[in-house]
Amino acid sequence: MSGRRTGRRATVLAGAAAAAALLGSVLIPQTASAAPGAGGGGRGGQRLPAVVDGGAWDAGHVQGMALDRKRGYMYFSFTNLLVKTDLRGNPVGSVTGFTGHLGDLDFNERDGRLYGSLEYKKAESFYIAVFDADRIDRMGIDAQTSDIVSTVYLKEVVKDYTADMDGNGVFDGDTADTRDHRYGCSGIDGVAFGPDLDGRGGSGRGGGSSAGKRDASLLTVAYGIYSDNARPDNDHQVLLQYDVRRWKKYERPLSESAPHTSGPAHTDGKFFAYTGNTTYGVQNLEYDAASHNWQLAVYEGKKPDFPNYSLFTVDGRAPAVRGPVRGQPEPEEGTLLTLARQGLYDRATGVRGWHGPGEYGLVSLGDGRYYVAESGTVEENGATKQTGRAVLHRWTGRTPNPLTPVRGAAQ
Numbered sequence: 001m002s003g004r005r006t007g008r009r010a011t012v013l014a015g016a017a018a019a020a021a022l023l024g025s026v027l028i029p030q031t032a033s034a035a036p037g038a039g040g041g042g043r044g045g046q047r048l049p050a051v052v053d054g055g056a057w058d059a060g061h062v063q064g065m066a067l068d069r070k071r072g073y074m075y076f077s078f079t080n081l082l083v084k085t086d087l088r089g090n091p092v093g094s095v096t097g098f099t100g101h102l103g104d105l106d107f108n109e110r111d112g113r114l115y116g117s118l119e120y121k122k123a124e125s126f127y128i129a130v131f132d133a134d135r136i137d138r139m140g141i142d143a144q145t146s147d148i149v150s151t152v153y154l155k156e157v158v159k160d161y162t163a164d165m166d167g168n169g170v171f172d173g174d175t176a177d178t179r180d181h182r183y184g185c186s187g188i189d190g191v192a193f194g195p196d197l198d199g200r201g202g203s204g205r206g207g208g209s210s211a212g213k214r215d216a217s218l219l220t221v222a223y224g225i226y227s228d229n230a231r232p233d234n235d236h237q238v239l240l241q242y243d244v245r246r247w248k249k250y251e252r253p254l255s256e257s258a259p260h261t262s263g264p265a266h267t268d269g270k271f272f273a274y275t276g277n278t279t280y281g282v283q284n285l286e287y288d289a290a291s292h293n294w295q296l297a298v299y300e301g302k303k304p305d306f307p308n309y310s311l312f313t314v315d316g317r318a319p320a321v322r323g324p325v326r327g328q329p330e331p332e333e334g335t336l337l338t339l340a341r342q343g344l345y346d347r348a349t350g351v352r353g354w355h356g357p358g359e360y361g362l363v364s365l366g367d368g369r370y371y372v373a374e375s376g377t378v379e380e381n382g383a384t385k386q387t388g389r390a391v392l393h394r395w396t397g398r399t400p401n402p403l404t405p406v407r408g409a410a411q
Contacts, residue, residue, distance in 0.1 A: 050408035052371070053089035054388035057081055062375045062388030063189075064104035064284055065361035066114055068133060075114055075133075076361070076373075076388045077102045082116070084136045093136035097143040099256055102129065103189040104284050104361075108244070110217055115244075117221065118151065118254075119187045121174040124162055125259040126188050127151040128221065128242075130251060143254050150251035153263030154221065156240055156270070160185040165233075165329065176226035183223065183325075184234025186280060190222035194287030194294065197241055197271050198320045198335060218268060219244050222282030222296070229303050232327035234277045237296055237312070239285075239337070241269040272325050273314055273337040276306030276351055283359040284373075288395075289366035292316035293340055297358030307346035309353025311402070315340040344399050355400040361390065368395045372403060 052074045054062065060079020067074055073092065076083045079102060082095040103117040114131040129143075130150045143149045162171050163182035172178035176186070196218055223238040242264060252260045279299035286295045294314040301308045318338040325334040343354045361373025371390040378385050393403040 066105035186224035190282035190285030225281035311356035
């Protein structure tokens with residue numbers, strides 16, 4: 001989220017989005033090699049390195065990452081810049097020219113395309129950006145003048161973001177200092193592909209057919225949530241699911257001067273996870289095929305009555321259930337998710353979680369290992385540039401931090 005505050009592990013604050021057509025701004029990283037205990041056989045026999053360096057850029061801080069394991073590429077979102085590297089950290093291509101907020105990323109192995117959250121708060125427009133990943137083969141591709149990027153408008157998000165909750169007939173815009181924004185919605189950030197959260201094959205209303213939905217890999221999109229200690233209705237993480245197999249009919253070129261509204265009329269599921277308010281909601285969302293759980297990485301919240309964890313695990317094996325969405329102005333029922341019986345436990349609220357990393361980027365390898373993003377800065381020729389590294393970790397389940405770097409991943 002533009003202008004948001006980072007968690008306690010933050011090294012920088014994201015600057016305002018700026019023009020990012022910066023062909024000469026890359027810092028060529030040191031070669032990353034597969035360290036002992038790091039690799040394991042990737043598809044095609046490729047070993048995965050302990051570290052992939054995303055370089056240094058005159059852009060916003062790193063927001064998310066995605067891995068194309070089959071082809072051997074890593075993607076980094078730097079707020080207003082997308083960077084593609086090989087697994088040795090060599091830049092392969094970049095997409096520039098975003099003035100909105102490019103957030104979390106995920107790679108869809110089924111169609112070979114890259115998906116990311118893209119926000120334009122002032123225009124009240126929230127999109128999924130879809131990148132033709134194979135064609136990102138050179139530096140400085142412009143997002144608006146090329147046809148490499150298409151966008152899909154998320155009507156459900158816009159409806160909640162612009163909700164006039166105080167009933168005064170005026171939408172108060174991009175500010176936390178208001179009762180507007182249903183559930184405290186500030187937009188979107190975390191995205192991930194994974195199975196149907198309700199376990200029943202979905203509603204079939206999000207632009208795809210309900211037939212075969214149970215086996216589909218659905219795009220899950222997490223709300224950003226404003227940090228506001230004074231309101232009681234912003235204590236859930238909100239996740240939307242979409243079947244993207246028939247999204248081609250909605251896709252339109254990115255035009256920041258004339259935002260479009262082409263997108264599915266409904267979701268394929270809307271879900272709530274009770275965690276307590278966090279600062280800008282789920283920053284990075286990831287499904288782990290090894291455990292069948294979902295990881296929700298956040299900037300810690302500030303409400304004193306909550307434990308304010310930085311990582312939550314949703315139990316992917318527990319069926320979603322209908323129940324009350326707590327704290328709403330009027331009684332409301334929704335589809336509720338269950339936090340896994342793991343990690344730290346706060347008796348007062350019933351919330352479980354971890355003090356773990358992942359808010360800058362999280363990629364599950366489906367075997368108990370994750371790439372975790374590290375964000376930082378370097379000074380180059382008198383200018384401060386943002387850096388991002390993908391560092392291989394193993395899930396241990398220990399508290400308070402369940403993720404530990406593999407051998408060879410130390411700074």
